[in-house]
Amino acid sequence: MLRIRFHGRGGQGMKTASRILGSAFFLAGYEVQDAPRYGAERRGAPMFAYVRADKEIIYERGIISRPDLVVVADDSLLSLPVAGVAAGITPHSLLLIHSNHSPEDLQKKLALPCSILVLTAVPAGISCAAAASQLLGISWQIFKQAMEMELAALSEQQLTENKLAARNAYEQMAATNQQVVEQEEPDYSSANPPHWIELPFEDATISAPAIHGTATSLHMDTGSWRTLRPVINQERCSRCGLCHTYCPDGAINNDENGYPRIDYTHCKGCLICLVQCPLHAIESVPEQSPSYSNQQEEKQCADS
Amino acid sequence: MRRLLTGNGAAAWGVRLAGAEYIPAFPITPQTEIIETISRWIGDGEFDARMVTMDSEHSMITAAGTAAATGVRVFSATSSQGLLYAMEMLYTVAGWRAPFVLVNVSRALSSPITLEPDHNDVLAARDSGFLQIHCATCQEVVDCLLLAYRLGEDERVRLPVIVNLDGYYLSFTREPVELPEEEVVRRFLPACDLQTAPIRAGDPVSQGVAVLGGSQYSYFRYETHAADRNGLTVFKEITREFARLTGRSYPAVEEYRAEDADIVFFMIGSFSTKAKAAIDCMRAEGQRVGLVRPRLLRPFPDEDIVKALQGKKGVAVLDQNISFGKGGILYAELASALYNADGRPEVLVSFIGGLGGRDISREEFFEMAKVTTRAAESGQIPAPRMLYTREELAQMHGLQAIAAAEMNTREEK
Numbered sequence: 001m002l003r004i005r006f007h008g009r010g011g012q013g014m015k016t017a018s019r020i021l022g023s024a025f026f027l028a029g030y031e032v033q034d035a036p037r038y039g040a041e042r043r044g045a046p047m048f049a050y051v052r053a054d055k056e057i058i059y060e061r062g063i064i065s066r067p068d069l070v071v072v073a074d075d076s077l078l079s080l081p082v083a084g085v086a087a088g089i090t091p092h093s094l095l096l097i098h099s100n101h102s103p104e105d106l107q108k109k110l111a112l113p114c115s116i117l118v119l120t121a122v123p124a125g126i127s128c129a130a131a132a133s134q135l136l137g138i139s140w141q142i143f144k145q146a147m148e149m150e151l152a153a154l155s156e157q158q159l160t161e162n163k164l165a166a167r168n169a170y171e172q173m174a175a176t177n178q179q180v181v182e183q184e185e186p187d188y189s190s191a192n193p194p195h196w197i198e199l200p201f202e203d204a205t206i207s208a209p210a211i212h213g214t215a216t217s218l219h220m221d222t223g224s225w226r227t228l229r230p231v232i233n234q235e236r237c238s239r240c241g242l243c244h245t246y247c248p249d250g251a252i253n254n255d256e257n258g259y260p261r262i263d264y265t266h267c268k269g270c271l272i273c274l275v276q277c278p279l280h281a282i283e284s285v286p287e288q289s290p291s292y293s294n295q296q297e298e299k300q301c302a303d304s
Numbered sequence: 305m306r307r308l309l310t311g312n313g314a315a316a317w318g319v320r321l322a323g324a325e326y327i328p329a330f331p332i333t334p335q336t337e338i339i340e341t342i343s344r345w346i347g348d349g350e351f352d353a354r355m356v357t358m359d360s361e362h363s364m365i366t367a368a369g370t371a372a373a374t375g376v377r378v379f380s381a382t383s384s385q386g387l388l389y390a391m392e393m394l395y396t397v398a399g400w401r402a403p404f405v406l407v408n409v410s411r412a413l414s415s416p417i418t419l420e421p422d423h424n425d426v427l428a429a430r431d432s433g434f435l436q437i438h439c440a441t442c443q444e445v446v447d448c449l450l451l452a453y454r455l456g457e458d459e460r461v462r463l464p465v466i467v468n469l470d471g472y473y474l475s476f477t478r479e480p481v482e483l484p485e486e487e488v489v490r491r492f493l494p495a496c497d498l499q500t501a502p503i504r505a506g507d508p509v510s511q512g513v514a515v516l517g518g519s520q521y522s523y524f525r526y527e528t529h530a531a532d533r534n535g536l537t538v539f540k541e542i543t544r545e546f547a548r549l550t551g552r553s554y555p556a557v558e559e560y561r562a563e564d565a566d567i568v569f570f571m572i573g574s575f576s577t578k579a580k581a582a583i584d585c586m587r588a589e590g591q592r593v594g595l596v597r598p599r600l601l602r603p604f605p606d607e608d609i610v611k612a613l614q615g616k617k618g619v620a621v622l623d624q625n626i627s628f629g630k631g632g633i634l635y636a637e638l639a640s641a642l643y644n645a646d647g648r649p650e651v652l653v654s655f656i657g658g659l660g661g662r663d664i665s666r667e668e669f670f671e672m673a674k675v676t677t678r679a680a681e682s683g684q685i686p687a688p689r690m691l692y693t694r695e696e697l698a699q700m701h702g703l704q705a706i707a708a709a710e711m712n713t714r715e716e717k
């Protein structure tokens with residue numbers, strides 16, 4: 001059985017990427033299982049998706065604990081333990097990262113036992129799907145058919161653009177000699193038994209769920225979830241305050257002159273402000289890398 | 305032709321194929337995709353049904369029950385807290401003997417709040433009068449929707465039916481699914497017979513009946529029980545017919561490599577396919593292990609279960625639920641079914657695992673089989689085992705240390 005795990009942020013197209021790969025395997029005659037995993041928060045929050053493909057019926061379910069291939073859409077996830085990119089990686093796993101860093105730099109930073117490949121084609125989602133398909137030996141014809149199935153809701157032009165991007169990523173991976181190795185789950189006699197324990201009684205003062213730290217959301221850098229950044233054009237702004245009123249995260253406050261200021265550490269990039277602004281004084285700018293953008297923001301703050 | 309569908313997508317297809325006419329709805333994760341899919345179809349003119357968004361699950365089940373009493377085919381769906389919020393009306397509409405189908409996408413209950421599945425939500429509805437079918441694959445979801453309508457609408461039953469699928473593990477998971485042909489569905493499940501409905505326009509009937517003294521009450525309640533039990537016979541008949549039409553067979557109790565097994569797993573839901581994966585591994589090394597899985601949980605198929613477990617050395621009962629102060633619910637149900645049975649298994653061992661979506665690893669299935677084998681050989685029954693590791697407790701204690709530090713900081717302030 002082949003086990004592939006995709007990591008990205010909500011909105012980067014990694015659920016779709018996993019579905020394109022799933023459909024491609026299915027069209028190639030495999031039994032398939034694909035599924036995304038995310039919590040209550042969606043856009044910009046770390047998520048993952050997985051695909052299983054086998055020639056036989058698949059009984060395994062749930063998260064993949066020993067992946068053969070891990071595909072990462074966003075290198076800012078690598079330093080985020082909660083994203084779980086490294087979970088279960090073995091020396092036989094292959095790690096494909098969408099990044100502008102070199103494989104050597106990433107290897108040094110991550111210190112993982114597996115081989116690392118870097119993908120630079122954009123946009124991330126469709127490129128990751130195409131690159132993974134190439135690494136898994138799926139023909140371009142089948143990949144294209146799967147992509148058309150999964151992207152049926154897109155316009156002709158969007159589809160053409162996606163195809164171009166996919167082709168680019170597919171070609172980029174053709175040059176590599178790295179291969180995805182199908183790893184076996186441990187068999188019955190060699191499996192390590194779980195370390196089950198008797199769960200002791202503990203006093204209700206610690207065994208009932210509670211959060212003691214207050215205002216913990218202030219410490220949560222939800223700004224790193226942004227894929228698009230709202231930017232206010234102060235010259236156009238009439239200080240009507242609608243963006244401040246509609247911001248669902250309270251991330252827009254007014255300065256002493258009544259002009260709105262966006263708190264980029266907590267703005268998730270939902271762009272409701274952009275939609276609400278009656279004077280079109282807010283535009284959206286793609287985030288290159290969220291961590292990079294926050295550094296820029298801090299720099300700006302330090303400068304001013 | 306097979307296609308890839310999520311469990312939620314398969315449920316929506318089941319509703320469409322069954323020709324549901326009225327769909328009261330209220331959103332909740334992880335069920336929402338079902339009503340979203342149906343509403344898109346209705347909007348696009350692909351599916352002719354009336355969907356009404358309600359103000360709560362309590363109203364939703366009330367609307368479903370009242371509509372069903374007028375003889376239209378009704379569908380609704382919920383999860384977790386939504387099912388609990390509807391609980392008062394679940395019991396009430398079952399008492400009206402109003403047949404409709406409710407999909408529950410299992411999600412563990414508060415507190416603490418979570419999104420991932422276990423079975424405490426659907427088992428809270430165990431005694432409501434709703435029949436319960438538990439699915440293990442996306443294919444089963446679409447097929448069981450059709451079976452559920454036939455079952456609930458049958459004159460010998462006339463009760464609402466819950467079709468349960470596990471959140472995430474089925475709801476958001478795509479698998480290859482063969483959709484039954486529409487013409488086959490029409491033969492298997494003809495349109496509702498309006499003549500049997502108690503309520504018709506211009507001909508008022510009240511089902512809000514009050515009785516005192518207990519005698520009449522006992523009559524009505526026992527009649528509901530008798531109708532529920534009739535579900536066993538009806539399910540047998542309709543699954544036989546369904547198998548003839550589609551080639552897919554759904555006995556009330558699924559048995560996997562159980563016939564010559566010494567040790568079997570007894571469990572419900574989608575994790576049972578994980579058990580199958582583990583069983584195949586153990587069989588490859590000569591271990592005689594199998595699976596017995598009730599698909600129908602209400603009515604409880606006692607006879608089929610007793611037969612499937614006859615002469616087994618040990619049964620590992622895996623409960624993805626916990627009845628506080630007692631333990632696993634399936635364990636207690638199974639024990640009561642077996643106590644007076646001839647040739648009952650030598651030992652039943654209780655395991656509780658997979659709470660709130662916690663994964664159950666293949667190694668844990670191996671270990672459950674080993675523990676049960678040892679119990680059968682020694683006659684010493686181990687205490688119920690919660691699947692929880694040293695590493696998990698260490699992690700929990702790490703979180704508690706952080707909480708303690710936060711509490712101290714707060715007190716210093």
